[in-house]
Amino acid sequence: MSAPIIRVEELTVSLNTDDHQRNIIDSISFDMFPKEIMGLVGESGSGKTMTALSIMQLLPKTIKICGGSIWYEDKDLLKMTSREIRTIRGNKIAMIFQNPRMALNPLMRVGDQIARAVCLHCEVSSEKSKSMAVELMSQVGIPDAESRARSYPHQLSGGMAQRVLIAMMLACKPKLLIADEPTTGLDVTIQAQIFKLIKEIQSEIGVAVLLITHDFGVVSEVCDRVGVMYAGQIMEISSVIDVFTNPKHPYTQRLLKSILRVDRKSDLDTNKALSPISAVFDSPGCRFASQCDCVRPECLWERPKIYTDSPGHSVYCFNYSRDNK
Amino acid sequence: MEPLLRVKDLHKHYKDGRYTVHAVNGVNFDIFPGEAVGLVGESGCGKSTTARCILMLEQPTHGKIIFKNQDLAAMSEHPLRSWRRFFQIVFQDPNESLNPRFNVKRTLKEPLFLHGLYQDSHQLGELMKRVTLEIEHLERYPHQLSGGQKQRVGIARAISTSPDFVVLDEPTSSLDMSLRIHILSLLRRLQREMNMAYLFISHDLSTVHNLCNRVLVMYLGRIIEMGTSEDVFNNPQHIYTRALLSAIPIPDPAIKRKRILLQGETPNSRDIEVGCSLQKRCPYVRQECSFPVPYTDLGKRHLVACVLAGSEIINGS
Incomplete structure (x- = not known):
């Protein structure tokens, strides 16, 4: 595989209020390769948009990047001056x-x-x-x-x-296009037209697309790879086929079960509602731990290591790490 | 069975300077006691206006709204008010439909007081339990x-007067996936327990498919297809319904479908045309389409306003 065009490494972004600091993005890492469409899915408050704004260096003033790096062609975007950033923003990395x-x-x-x-x-x-x-x-x-x-x-x-x-x-x-829920508020027929256009452009000029969405239907039809986020942490990154046929992380599994499909009826009564994301930000371990059905003691106080299931399919979950097998 | 609600030739027009906007343009349908009917369509097609007319939040320009054998459209304000306890609404955005200065207790008490149904605080506790909220939330x-939680308060307020008919105006569109399914299952349980009829308005066809028995598809102020959920979702016969359904992405990479793309965008509801409203965008348009299109009944009250309904062209596409 060719070299990634963007490498996000242990990016941590925090929101400082008067009395405490809250990491709204907690040490996330992912790569994006040329000409691919990568989806970033999650519920509201999971940090999808903040990840995009960190790459663009457009974060609001109250929110600060406090760790990690974002590599674009051997240069760390986070160490650039604002003048240097301007030669890249809009030019090499564009956003809609x-x-x-x-x-x-x-x-x-x-x-x-x-x-x-x-x-x-x-x-x-x-x-x-x-x-x-x-x-x-x-x-x-x-x-x-x-x-x-x-x-x-x-x-x-x-x-x-x-x-x-x-x-x-x-x-x-541009080399990278960040599309932040580009079709929210549009009707489905117009949504279909817009995604058709984005795909055409993508194959024509060979731009990589980071597509932020909460709709797994869109992921399935548009993306090549997908990252699942919850409360500022990435839970799982894999190819689109794998995420639907072989989801590993308990959160991904839960999320997939809550999807309603238009082509068939789902069972409405088996699902437990998740508690709001805001309640889990202060946990030092996996932020899904308090609602996970297969929680282990270490999940509550330690950040899970990455576990690679097959090339290109990684999960952040203790249930899969080697010592626990 | 006698229908609970009959909407007959409903029109709602608004004046916009020189123009007349035909928001609702001749809508007819019945709702029977205890059934859930979905009203779907894209933004601006007149779904919400239809619902607001039924609840008499807007005076219809023309038409009858017969609820329990009474024409609400012809009723004067005073008797209408006492009828309002029988038909209620849950709004789309709970942030805008709940009074920020009222705590939950006062929000829930208000409709009960107005209709002289309030007995004691025990009643409010019951109501909270019904919508799976805790008693201590009453003070919040x-x-x-x-x-x-806010949306559940909105639902509790709507069901507090034990209505027979509730309009649900996109009640889940502001919620995340995992919550959406939870609210839908709550709505379905309440419907069964209290034998209410629902008119569920949504542009999200997957939620409608999962909650409703019958579906009405609206386009430019008209209902262009109606029938049972099975018929409309599994065997749609109007080109517009087919295009709408084919545009919805399915979360399963194994499924590949042919998409019917309509040309252009939804036209303005100012320039209403004689004949089929889809004629400018439809890939199969023909001469008959410029004349008024009657409903074709395909059995089991599956009505389609398309000259091609049931034909080879539709079923082969």
């Missing part, structure tokens, strides 16, 4: 957001916004950038791009606005 | 409760 209309400037025509991104990263004249913007818009499937370029964000539907963001990201041919 | 305020 959950609420596309919020990510656009409401006072500027969308064509001009794309042109600005083109200008900033591609060193072309402003005349050229405008025609490139229209070109990009028709490339992402916006009909009648020339007149659409003159619309303001509020005149676009959610699906169109997301296409505009994708066009903007395309302007610089 | 909404901000002290988790999302799932």
Whole structure:
């Protein structure tokens, strides 16, 4: 396998309040390889978005990275100055957001916004950038791009606005695209169109995609690999096939059981509800331990080591570590 | 069996400057006692407006809402108020539908007081137990409760007056997967215990499939297909229903499906056309589609407003 384009190593991110510090991301590590689509799934509060914002270096001021490193092509993003980061953010690593209309400037025509991104990263004249913007818009499937370029964000539907963001990201041919729940709030038919577009672009320009979602259906249809997160810890990383056919971590198993499918009826009554994530952040061990059916004593006070089941399938769980077999 | 609720030719139009927005455009259906009916469709199709008209939170522009043989649409405000204890609603976002200054006790007491049903605090304890909340939660305020607990308070408030009919307006869309299934199983248990009829509004077809006996599919203010869950989900006959179902990702990498992609986006409900509302987006559009399309009955009250319903073209696609 080729070298990873991004390597997250023991990243820890904490939220400091007046009286205490809480690690909202607790020492997570993963790699991403060129041209793959990797999913990051978890429930709300599991730290998916914070992981993405750490890579982009766009964390809010109250949240600080307090350990680990994020390697992009032999450079640690966390040690870069803000000037250096700006040559990478948007250019090499781009991001599209959950609420596309919020990510656009409401006072500027969308064509001009794309042109600005083109200008900033591609060193072309402003005349050229405008025609490139229209070109990009028709490339992402916006009909009648020339007149659409003159619309303001509020005149676009959610699906169109997301296409505009994708066009903007395309302007610089990034190596990594982070898509943070890009279809939340869109209807399923539009969601299908957007994912089709993302997959087309991915195979065309060979960008790697980190897709953040809470929908296992999307994971199954779009992703190659997936990381499952719970309360700021990664529980399991594996190929999509393995996660569905051979889930190892008790949390993954529990999560998969709670999925409702449209093509068949599930048994609603067998599932216990999980307690809210906020209650488990202060545990020094595995954060799922207090709700796990196969909990061991060491789970409560020690962080589980990584256990590799087969190449590319790793689990953070004591039940699989060698000494316990 | 006599239907509990009959909606007859319901229309709701809004004026928007020069235009008229046809939010609901001739909707007919019945709901029988104790059944769960799903109302599905994409955003802007008129699901919530239909529900709000049924509950008389909006005055319908035209049409009858016959609940227990009384036309609610023709009723004046005063008698309507006493009828409200029989039909209730659970809203989508508990953060916005619970009063932040009321503790749970006051929230639950209010409807009971209004309808003269309040006896003692023991009654509230019973209600809390019904929705699997603890007695000590009665003293809490909404901000002290988790999302799932808040939604359960919303459910407790709706069932407190022992209604016959409850509208559930996307009650699980703000919840995480593991909680969603828990709330759905609670709703189903309550329905059986109290013999309530549900109108479950959702754009999430998988939850509807798991909770409802019957499904209504709405598009641009009209019901384009209705039938039992089995018929609509396993044998959809309208192109729109088929496209909608095929767009939902299935969490199983072993399943590969052919997707029907509709062209473009849902049009504005201002420019309502004669004939099928899908005609501009449908890949199988033909001449007959520009005339009003009657329902085809495929048996067992499986009604489809499509000229191709039951034909080879649909079943081969």
